[in-house]
Amino acid sequence: xxxxxxxxxxxxxxxxxxxxxxxxxxxxxxxxxxxxxxxxxxxxxxxxxxxxxxxxxxxxxxxxxxxxxxxxxxxxxxxxxxxxxxxxxxxxxxxxxxxxxxxxxxxxxxxxxxxxxxxxxxxxxxxxxxxxxxxxxxxxxxxxxxxxxxxxxxxxxxxxxxxxxxxxxxxxxxxxxxxxxxxxxxxxxxxxxxxxxxxxxxxxxxxxxxxxxxxxxxxxxxxxxxxxxxxxxxxxxxxxxxxxxxxxx
Numbered sequence: 001x002x003x004x005x006x007x008x009x010x011x012x013x014x015x016x017x018x019x020x021x022x023x024x025x026x027x028x029x030x031x032x033x034x035x036x037x038x039x040x041x042x043x044x045x046x047x048x049x050x051x052x053x054x055x056x057x058x059x060x061x062x063x064x065x066x067x068x069x070x071x072x073x074x075x076x077x078x079x080x081x082x083x084x085x086x087x088x089x090x091x092x093x094x095x096x097x098x099x100x101x102x103x104x105x106x107x108x109x110x111x112x113x114x115x116x117x118x119x120x121x122x123x124x125x126x127x128x129x130x131x132x133x134x135x136x137x138x139x140x141x142x143x144x145x146x147x148x149x150x151x152x153x154x155x156x157x158x159x160x161x162x163x164x165x166x167x168x169x170x171x172x173x174x175x176x177x178x179x180x181x182x183x184x185x186x187x188x189x190x191x192x193x194x195x196x197x198x199x200x201x202x203x204x205x206x207x208x209x210x211x212x213x214x215x216x217x218x219x220x221x222x223x224x225x226x227x228x229x230x231x232x233x234x235x236x237x238x239x240x241x242x243x244x245x246x247x248x249x
Contacts, residue, residue, distance in 0.1 A: 018042060020097075022061055022090060036090050036097050042068040047110040047149075050120045058093035064124060064149050066107050083107055085126065085161075087149055102147055102161045106130075109141070109176035109237075113191050115184065122150050123192045125177050125215070128165070140234055143167035144177045144196060144213070144220060166196075166213055166220035173234060174200040179215060180240045192216050195223070197240070199232040208232055 018041045023033045049063040069082045085103040106129035112121050127141035146164040168174050181194040196213045208231045212224035 020063065020088065020090065034092075036095070038088060038097055038099070040067075040069070041086070041088065041099075044068065045108065045110055047124050047126075048112055048117060048119075048121055050118055052120060054091065054093075056093070058091060060092065061090045062120070063088045063090075064102070064110075066110055066126065083129075085110070085124070085147065102149055103145070105145065105162075107145060111177055111179050113179050113181060113194065115181065116191060121191060122148060123163075123215075124149050125179055125196050127174060127177055127198075128167075130173075140173040141168075141175065142173060144174070144198060146192075146196075146215070146220060164218050164220050166222070168200050168211075169202075171204045172200050172202045174198045174211075175232065175234055175236050176238060178238055178240050184242065190216075196220060199228070199236065201231055201234070206231075 017037045017039050019035045019037050020041075021033050021035050023030070027033075043065045045066060047064040047066075049061060051059060051061050054060050064085070064087050066083045067086045069084060083106050084101050085105075085107050087100040087102055089098045089100075091098070102124075103126075107126040108129060110124050110126040112124050124147045126145055126147065128143040128145050130140050130142045144166050145162055147161045148163050149161065175198055177196050177198045179194055179196055181189065183189055183193070192215045194215045196215045198211055198213075199208060200211050201208045208228040210226040210228055211222055212226075213220040214223050
């Protein structure tokens with residue numbers, strides 16, 4: 001409706017407070033939904049969420065996602081967008097919502113090992129947006145980062161959650177990273193035992209590549225670089241499917 005009235009695709013009503021809705025996984029209707037206000041928390045892509053108990057034995061839900069701090073510019077002027085990766089903990093016993101900033105870099109398109117969906121995970125991979133982008137509607141990414149999102153005394157400041165990163169190089173921009181487990185059928189393998197893959201386009205040479213990076217290495221070392229016959233658009237979402245999964249379809 002915004003587009004029909006000449007407005008942007010996304011609009012912001014600053015009189016309203018963002019909320020997170022939590023509903024039991026076995027709920028049969030919406031009557032069990034509980035809402036929690038989280039001021040200035042604007043989310044498009046959630047990394048993961050899981051339930052656990054706190055030190056007092058009370059139920060909590062933990063959610064990790066990039067928070068778009070300048071929501072009014074989303075889809076309108078990408079160079080004005082600012083994000084922060086946050087961990088939000090909802091305490092059911094008290095109704096208190098606590099927040100922890102994991103990174104103040106411009107991070108988006110977050111992914112993780114899919115075997116840990118809805119389970120407590122340790123690592124998150126996200127695309128790094130350029131710090132001084134051109135005036136554009138497209139958010140271009142210049143690299144990929146690996147974060148440790150666990151609660152630990154070792155990680156108190158936002159930047160200390162960064163454990164590895166890979167920059168694509170001058171005038172090279174990528175898309176959404178995807179985590180691919182080395183052996184998805186091995187339940188004993190480590191969470192980060194696998195690869196991070198992404199498309200990268202060199203705007204100087206016009207060449208596009210498919211990069212395969214070692215997810216466990218300290219600099220996300222490139223183990224394979226495949227030249228592509230044509231360009232893949234920025235912002236493309238993707239998913240990795242194994243040959244076994246394809247054969248079972």
